[in-house]
Every structure is written in structure tokens, then in C-alpha cells.
Amino acid sequence: MKKLYLKLFSFLFLAGIFPFHSLCQDYVNWNVAEKYTADSLSGHYRSSLLATWIPDTHHFYYAIEKKGARRFYLVDATKGKKKLLFDNKRLAEDISRLTQTEYTPEKLKIYRLDFYNKDLSKFYIRKDNKNFEYNVNTGKIKIVSTVPEVKKKSTGSGFPAILGKKSWEKYSKDNKFYIYGRDHNLYLSHKDTLEDIQLTTDGEPYFSYTSNSSEKRDTACCYTLARWIDDTHIIFAFREDKRAIKTMTLVNSLANPRPTTDTYKMPMPGDSGVSQYDIALFNADTQEKIPVSIAKYPDQKVDISYSSTPGYVFFTRRSRPADYIDLCRLDIHTGKVEELISEHCAPHMNIQLFKYHLINDGKEIIWWSERNGKGQYFLYDNNGNLKNAITPPDMVAGTIMKLDTLNRTIIVEGYGREKGINPHYRFFYKVNLDGKGFTLLTPGNGTHSIDLSPDGKYLIDNYSRMDMPTVSQLIKIASPKKNTVLEESDDSELRELGWKPPVLFQIKAADDSTDLYGIMYLPFNLDTTRLYPIITNVYPGPQDDQIPRAFTVDDNYNQSLAQLGFVVINVGSRGSSQIRGRDFHCFGYGNLRDYPLADDKHAIETLARRYRFIDLDRVGIYGHSGGGFQTVAAMLTYPDFYKVGIAASGNHDNNLYIQWWGETYHGIKSHTDSITGKTFFTCKIPTNNELAKNLKGRLMLITGDVDKNVHPSTTFRLADALMKADKRFDMIVMPGMDHGVGNTYYYNLIRYYFVEHLLNPKKEHIDIIHHK
Template identity: 35%
Template sequence: MHSMIGKPRLLGAVVMGLLSGGVAAQGRTLGASDYAQAERFMSYNTVPLVDHAVTEVHWLDDAHFWYVDHDANGDHFVRMDATSGKTVPLFDQAKLAAALSDAGGKPVDTKKLPVTGYEARADGRIDIAVRSKHYVCDLAAATASCVDRATLVKTGDEPGALSPDKKSEAFIRDWNLWLRDVASGEETQLTTDGVENFGYATDNAGWKHTDKAILEWSPDSKQIATFQQDQRKTGDMYLIKTRVGHPELEKWKYPLVGDKDVTMIERVIIDVAAKKVTRLQMPPDQHRSTLCDDVSCGPDGGWDDVKWAPDGRTLAFVSTSRDHKHEWFRIADARTGKVRTVFEEKVPTYYESGNGAVNWRYLPETNEAIWFSERNNWGNLYLYDLTDGKLKHAITTGEGNVTEVLKLDPKTRTVWFRGVGRTAGVNPYYQQFFKVSLDGGKPVLLTPEAADHTVTLSPDGRLFVDARSTPTAPPVTALRSADDGRTVAPIATADISRLKAAGWVPPIPFTVKARDGKTDLYGMMFKPTSFDASKKYPIVDYIYPGPQTGSVRGRSFLAARSDHQAMAELGFIVVAIDGMGTPWRSKAFHDAYFQHIEDNTLPDQVTALKQLGKAHSWIDLDRVGVWGHSGGGNATAGAMFHYPDFFKVGWAESGNHDNRNYEDDWAEKWQGLLETGKDGKTNYDAQANQSFAKNLKGRLMLVHGTMDDNVPPSNTLLVVDALIKANKDFDLLMIPNARHGYAESTPYATRRRWDYFVQYLAGNTPPKEYELKAWPWK
């Protein structure tokens, strides 16, 4: 169900329905060549055909950055001088490939170096990240060599949180926080009273449980802000691995909706040199965030709602209530632990501090804070006085959202941010880049092009790399001035001629009206490349209902969006529609089905599909399929149960079918705290899919991994139980030992999904046991 910022927790599921006699009469038999044609449009086949699509760069310092430039000859690692605009190779790829081959004992292709990180060392060697491993490489020697960094310094293998000066990293061992000297590997224990399920900096949101340390270093690397996380009363979750012999039990803390005791945190500040722990003078806080449903939203393990003063004397943080309706902005004295609540905000539905990032900021130099609020129905920035907690004025106003604050310069009192919906006539999902004065005034648009802009600022904030694209136009990447947006130097212009030559066609963006008949909804359509307007095509609706993300997933260029085009090749029209209740639009739009998770945007999906069917004679509304994963699996089953005469076939993967069997935080934010009446009925009854399983008429496949530690498989088994008791025919695929994503079983599940829609929605016969051989895992 969950996703990391930027990467949603819930994915999609597919449900399929019964065919009419007319469907069965079509009956053609597909061969392996038909599936091979579909597979040509999978991302692992299309992405390599896109040349010079540079969307991610890595700044080395204020004037240099590196990136990977791909073309028909492979990947090229490039270093650019932002002052001159000139580029040089980042390193000798042939030498590095040979050295990595020797170090890892496996051949490394010069044209496909698996390098994910680079850093130059003072001794002339370079530090290379290869996925999760690090190598120290000497390419200047007569014979280039790479050594596994872990063998140079003998340390534990716990993942560390690096200090700003890069000299130390903090990590968790035996429920306590430790310090590791990066150069020598020497380890020092910082806390001593951590015990099982009451440990320091532990990362456990129930749906996510890792060994990463959640903390925030002070700018001078002398202090650490973290917490002691109390899970001693939190309930357990259990899963059993499939194996020969006695089963292996997996057990961890997993709070559920309505639990009396959920995970709490006790905030602390640690003086690293003195190894002194100062506990903040306040009661335990909820394990919550202003942005997502975990105390840590980003994939790097940072602590988003905690910000140090530059001098390390004070610490600002925001506390969030269990139901996400109440926020408290607080400042702590780092030496004494004394806490002052400066101001607070209460909302009727749920509070969020941004769309893509936590957007509040702490300005102790002027005793001010930037606060994000949707109080005027849009996400805007406000300036608060920290002396009395009073609002000074709005920094941004009007319609459209500030999505991510990327930089704040307290000296010039300037904020740079990404935003959506702030420019008339531009797609409301396209991210643009702005700057605005803290003292108000009209924001300056730095990227006026009507496109989705991915922005990477230089460390000093003077320059930014802008990659602009749309779903139909590949990226153009340039170095630009953060002062006025002017282009300083071109970087790359993507070329999709090889992709087009392979038969690729772009998705078709479309707009329809929502359930209210007034609000615009935006979607994507995928048609077979052999499309014939004289034919009637079944339509498959890919659904991810939100509320934390939508079905379309971003508006930048992608050579493949899931397997939508691949499925279309098998004789379908495939669509993805962002319904009301998904983010990036107004607060009212996002709130559309608050406290009614069972809505799942389904009223919008149905009305949108009907509008498309009316507009296009080649769409057959008697053959409608739906599929999704996680939240989309929930929505798929809901579609089959609540609209049984409309949706004929569904494929529901890993659905959170009853959120009382899902971790507490996600549903308590969107559905509210569990309330039980005197009659035993609850405010969660209507969202439980199993209660409506008796309505099934079409063909439904339920899929789940048996070791899903995000959405436990009991969610699907509740629906299975209800279907059996209702004497309903259905299909079930349980994938042994698979997690929320299906890993090496993904090609199998994908092929089975194709088969399911081909057979039951199109009325055709799929080839027997086609194997997706080109899959990256194969």
C-alpha cells in the first residue's frame, strides 16, 4: 500500500469479468509472436532506445556536476564544468570496467557500468558505488585497481547515517545508537539504555521495517537529533515462509487501525563528543509525519520534520496528532531539552506540509518560520513570527500549489520552489520552478515552458539543471540561472528516433469530466500500434486510487508507463485516470472521498470510461476490465463488487481490502480514527471489500505474495473467505515467499495477467506459457 516519497506505497491490481456470448464468438488464438510484439513495449526494451535523455545530475561542487548520457553505443559518464559549459569524461570507463571486473570476479561491461555513485578522494583515488557496494578505485596506476571499501576498514555492516563533515556515521546496533569513524572504522557506543522494542533511531512503520537509523545531524556534526522508539506495547505481525521442514516464522511490530497502543517516540538530542543524551521535556510523541504516513518520508532515512539552527543551539520540529488533523510547531533548547510550542494548526480533514516534500523551514536568524498550509484550498507558504507565534503574512497566494521548497536563502530572503497549477493554460500537473521573496510579491516563474520540469539546484543555489518534458515529448536538459531562469548552457536534447523506428507511439493524454460534471480529470490512453478504428476494442482501466498518489504517476516523459502499451498491443484500449481524491490539485479535490476509502475514485472511473465510450465508437463498453496493485488491488475488487454490471473482468494484486488489517497510520489519516457504535457497527465497515463479495458477477483474479510485509496477505484471504461463503467462482494466485512487489515472480504474474484479460475480456486464446525472457531479472 505504501510508497516512499516519490515512490507510492500502493501499486495496481487487475480484476477480470465474465464474457458475454458475443465476446466468446470472437475467439481468435494468439501466438507467441503476438506476445513478443507486446513485450517489445516493456520498459527494458524501450528505455535503451532513448538517446541523450538526461534527467538526473549529481552536483560535485558549486561549479561541476556529473551525469550519464546514453546513446546507441552505451552509457557515457560525463563531468560538466558549469562555468565554461565544457564536458569531459568523468573517468576512464574501460579502465574502471576492468578494475571492477577483477574486484568483483564477474565481467563488467564498459558500456553498461552499474555505477550509481561517484566521489573523488583527496588521495587521487575515487569512491565508486555499485548498487549497494562501495569500491575505492585507483585508475591512475599502471594497472587500474578497485578494492571493496569494506575490506579497507573493518567495521560492522549496519547502514550508517553520514555526518555533514563526512567524518562519521551513526548506526544502530542492539537497539542503541553507535558512531563509526569513516576513516579508521573505530566504533563508539553513544547510548546504553536502548532495549528490545525501545531502541534509538529505529526505523519501523509497520509496513516498513529496516536497519536504517532515523536521525538528523546538526550542521557542525557535533549533535544528533533522534528518538527512542517505544514499540513495547505495539502488536505483532506474523508471516510464515514456505520451505521444506519446519516453517520459518517472521515476526515484527505492526500497529493496526484502532489499536489502543501504537508506536510512540521520545525525542532526544545526543551530544556526540560527550556521549550525553538530553531528553526533550515533553510527553512521548506520535510516530507521525506532516507529509506522509511514516515518521521518515524520504528513501534516504532522513527525518523530514526536524530542522537544526545553523549554530546548533536550537532545534525546530513539528509534532503531528494520531489522526493527522493537528500540528504543533515547536522549538527545543538543545542544551537543556526545554520545549516551546510556538504555533499550531488544526484542520477538519488531514494536514499535509507539501506534495513532494516537507515545506516548512526554520529561520532562527530572524526569528521566523516558513509554514505550508492549504487553508485557502491551495498549498501556499506563510511567514510566522517565532516570538509570539503570530502570522506575519502570506508568502505565496492564490490558486495552485507549492509542491516542493528546494532552497531558502535567509540573506536575500528568497525561496525557490516547484509548483503546479500556478500558470494559466498549463496542464495543472506540470511542475514548474519559481522564486519568491519572503516579504511577499508575485513569484517569478523561472521555467515558463509548458512542460513538466525536473530541477536539480547547485549547492550554492546560483544555478539549476532543468530537464523539461511531457508524456509525449522527450526531455530537453539545460543549465539555467536560478536568478532569472535564463539558459546558461545546453546539456542534452533527447533523441527518440531509434524508439520510433521500433514502432513506439506516444500515449494519448485526454481530459474528461468528473462525477460532478464540472471538474476536469486528466488521463492517458494507450492504443494498439495496429489500431483499426473500424473495430471494437475492450477497454482496461489501470487504477491506483490514492489518496497519496494517482493512476497516471507523473507527467514527465517515459518510454514505457508500466506495461500499458504492451497490454494494448494484445488488442485492448488501456487507460489510466486520476480521479477526485488524488493529490496535486486543490485541497477540495484531494478531500473528495475523505472518510470513505471505499470510494476509491470509482465513481470517476465509471463516468470517465462512459464518456470515452461515447466519444469513441471503437471502445466497447460491454467489455470493461480493471486492474491494480496494492491500493489498486483494493480498488479493483471494489470495482467488481460495487459496479458488477459495468466491470466484467478484474485482476487485483496485493490489495489492502480491509484497512483494519493494515498498519494504523495510513488509514487513520484518510478514513479517520476507528469508531465503534453501541450496535457494534464501525466507520470502517463500508470500506471492507469482503462485506460486498457476494455482489460479484464477473471474473476476478486475486493475487498476493505470502510474505507481503507491507499489506499482509490476510487482506486478500478475508475476501477469499467471503467469496467462498457466498458460493462465488473466482481465481486466486498466491506467490510463495513474495513480498509486496513480486521480484523474480513479476514476469510470471505479468504474463498471467495478460492471459487473463486476453481470455476472459477479449474472448481470445492466449499462447500457452509464454515466457517474458528479456525481463531484467531473468
């Protein structure tokens, strides 16, 4: 990266993009930014401990690398004891002697140890195309011709395998029938008679029974999306109808020999043509179609569960504004649909966290809900009657990591319950399905990640913070207070190189009530008697604020950016996260453009009062995707406050963005025709383009030209609005780049732009002035 960095600077200087005065800033050390990137610091710190469990035992091994040499430990989880498996120096000498190749402990890279058949006295490694057997008790190693055979457990399917089976043939459980697709339709074949029966005639492009939903015709046999239900002869076909969805087009200018177009379906907020859904059932024995009616909400969203529930298929249907969701049960023999649970979610549901689980063959249902303001799991019976709450109401429950129906317990992630700790930090808890026995499994002030043992009796917990390296502990789930710390990482190697951790801070939002949490990166040679420009790296959510919680040395290159002479911050605003509860998550509803702006400005002002070395006359802002949109919105809303901005891949006009995003997070209005009864939807979201006349500072727009996520037209239309407002700005189009524009060139653009315009800004009028 360093060579590319210097070459880029030379090119931009010679091209006149970055003028000579940048070089005259003697306090800018360009090399120091490169020195403290994550790439440059790789190998000088340890992240999470990765455990490899030895099959059918309560033992695992892991490796720790220090100064190039990997040390392997074997852990007895039942006793919480670990031991070093071998001496690196001796092993390197022995393998050197056996292979006639000289190895040092640093050069001898071993990544995997193989234990066989519960035998912990020896393991096997492979090096130089040779198999080695190492005796753990004696410390001796030898070359062997073969490794032990693994004793496999019999799984007996109960039905004979089909010889010569085609890849597109999908067989019933008893192998009597198979189904396949052709010309977008569904076909049935009897294995013995080889009679082919066309079950459907309504399949077509973008409403297909096959895996190909494009405009191409499937004249040959192909894979079908339909499936057999359990061990029955009932065929279940679920289709998404995309025929009415309009298209978007991109041009790949780098394609050879000529540029090519890529046209794809993409619904936008308020579109009349959106996905519709259809369920069809067929009886293979009679070839009859069983009618199914799933309609309730106009333009509803349908998701299927294929969990093992004999005789039934479960599905959810969600209203287009995402404010109602139902759990339905479909009888596969009659086609009858029963609505078991229906929930109103105002103003909209939490799409990211919502989950449900069917247990005991569908006799019970675990259902996630925000009805109490946070996020809880509830237990229902198979008729949709509420039995009890499972998780407590004072935390946001996330993913269920383990569901033990025999012992009727779950292990679940949770947020915001541990007092005095950042509510964005993830913890894990165990609780009974009746709501009793709620227990914290992962103590420690940091954000946690776990790895469960295969039998679910133990877990490896890795937790850290941005200012604290990883602590790895072994936890016995039956008695979590008796945890064993396996490794405590340190940052000594990083500190020897001059690295320092960022500052974590907590402040109030613009309402002077809500707590916000952020990170502040400082120059390692900070002089508190000087004034430093401040740069805010933004992303507004609402599905995720993208602020790092676990330890990392240079997230998004912010730490290395700070070394050029900046204070760089990353702070979440109200509305930026789905794990802070309903009111926090839905703060931006109806205000999708402006909701994060006041909090970001208020955070900078608060920090400037707290830290006198922050210069409020030199404020920069940058971000990618939603962060690009927020960057421009902030500069145009507070044009005298934010002086320099870089906006990459920004959805500056959310009316041109993905349908569900705008409609869910901003809101959508419905209108029903009194004569036809048809419901129409409208959605109008304020855009950055409308504020173009307010630009005062220096702004760079960046987009990839083949971005399917945020179409480049959103950036181009903003550029058009700025031109019409006679505003000067910079713009970079990255050829051949999609939404992920984050390459070396991109990050160097950010560095140079802030150095040129924020460290030593020119006092000049930057608008385009018409001379008469």
C-alpha cells in the same frame, strides 16, 4: 523475458489454466506485446540529461548515446555554449592502438571523465586497468602512470581525533564524554577517568535507548539513539514506545530447511495500543535528568528536528486524527517546551507535502500550510508570529529544492499555476522570503526535474510528457528567460520500430465539474471501424495517483498490453493526489472504499462517447496495492459494467491495514471516559468483503505470501467472503514474494487473463451452483 513468457504460456496451456480457444484468436499477436516492452525498447530513446559539474568551475559535461555510441559534450554555463569533447571514432582507434585491443565507438563504453583542479584542457579516463590522459585542445591521448592529486581544502575540526575509538562510543563535541547503550539503557563515560555511569533504568525492548528495539537484550556495549546537542554537555534522548502495539505474523514457506515465521509490530486503525513518544534530557556534568513534558494530544505523533538551533530542539506533535499539528521549541537547559505554531487542518493535514524549515539559527521559521485550500509556505518569526506568505495562494507548493538564507530566496517546486497545463505537471520557481520576486524558472509544457549546480547559480532542467520526449535546457537562475536548450530528444528510433506515443486526455469527473487527466494506450495497428475492449489500470491514492507524467515508453507494461488488442487507460480520480489542493486530496475522507469508483466508470463512459472504437460491453480493470482494492470495489459496486478484474496485493479490508493510513484518510472518532478522562479511538472502514455477493464478472486475486505492507490475510479474507457467497474466482499466491509482486510471471498473468476473458469472453454463468 520473451523466453519466460513463451514457457509460461506453454505451461498454463498444458495445465488447462488457459484453454485452447485462446490460441484460436487470430487477431492476438503474442509477440508484439513483448516487442514493445520497456526492456525491448531500451536503448532506442534518451531519458534525462545527466550533468556532471566540474568542481570549482561553471562547467559540466554530459553524454548522449545514439545507436550505441556515447558522445560527450563540455558546457560553459556562463556563456551557454557547448562543444563536443572528442571524436568517438578517432578515440576508439587511439585506445585500440595503445591497448592492443580492438575497440569500435559502440564497444568503447566510457561512463566517466575526470577533470582535476579546474584544468579544463585535459581529462582522464580508465580503461583496461590503465590511466589515459586526453588533451582537449590537441585531441591526443596517452597512457600515464598516475593522475593529478586533488588539492583538498583544509577543514580543521578544532578537536583532536580519538585513537582507538569504538564504533558504539558517541563523543561530545569536545571529546570529554561519550555515551553508549547497554541492555536497552543509556550509559555515560568520562574519557579521562573511564568512569561508567548508568543514566537510565527504564529502557526495555520496544522502548529502548539503543538501536536495538526488539525483544533481544543488549548485554554488551552498543550504539545509542541518544545524541549530544551542539557543543554542549546536554544529552538528548528521544524514544518511541512500541510496547503496546500488537503483532502480525507471516510464514516464509520457501525458507530452508523449514518454513520460518516473521512476527512484527503493526498498529491498525482504531487500535488502543499505538506508538507513544518520550523525550529525556541529561546533563553530563551533573548526571542529572532534566524533566520534559510534551503531552498534549492523546496518542500524538512526534517528530524531531535536529537542525542547528543553539540551545534548542524543535519538534512537531500531531493529533492522532491528523487534524492538528503544533511546532514546539524545547529549551535544552531547562526542559521548558513552548508551542510556537498550532494549526488546525480540516479534515486532515497533507502528510506527504507538509514541511517546515528552521533558518537563521531558529530565529525564523518557514511553515507549509493548506489553510488557503492549496498549499503555501509562510514565514514566521521565532516567537511564532506570522510575518508573510512566501509562495502564492494559487498553486500547491512542494519541496524546497534550495534555501538561500544569505540572499533570502528559495527555489521550490509548484503545481497547478500554469494556465492551460496539466496541474499534475511539476514546475520550479524562485521567490524571495518576503514573497516578492516570484519567478518561473522552468518554462515548457511538461513535467520538470532539475539538477542544481553546486553553487546554486545554474540548473539543468529536463522536462517531458508521455507524448513528448525529454527536452534538456540550461537555465541561469539570475536571468531564467535566457535559457539554453542543450538537447531535444526525439522518438524517431522508436517510431521506426512501429512504436507510437499514447493519447493524453482531459475529461470531467462524475460531478461534471472537476477536471481529470489521463493517458490512453492504443494498439499500434488500431482499426477505428472495429470495437476494442477497454482496460482501466487504477490506483486511487490519496497520496499519489501513480500516473506517469514524464516520458516513458511502456509504463507499468500498459503500452505493450494494448498491443494484444485492447484500449488501456490510466486516469486519476478525485481524491487520488496530494498535489491538487485540499478539497481534491480530501475527497475520499469518510468514504475510503468507494470514493474513486464513480469517476473511473464515468471516465470510461466519456471516452467511449468520444472514441467509437471502445466497446462498453467489454470493460476490464486491474491494479496493485490500492489499485487492487479499487479493482475489487469497482467490480462489486458496478458488477454489470466491469467484466474482468485482476487485483494484486490489495488492501481489501483497510481495518487490517496500517493505522495512519485508515485513520487519516477515512477518519477516526474519539470518546473520552467521563470518569477516568482517558480518550479512546474507534475506526470502522467499509470493506470489499461486505460486497462479495455482488460479483458477476471474472476476478483474479493475487498476493505475495510474505507481504508486510498489505498482509496477505486481506486477500485471504476476501477469498473467504467470496466462497461463502458461492462466487467463482481465480487466485494466485506468489511464494516468497513481498508487496512488490511485479515480476515477469505477474505481468504475463495479466496479459493472459485479459486475453482469455475479455477479448473473447464466454457467455456462461460463473457462480458456484448448489445442486440439490
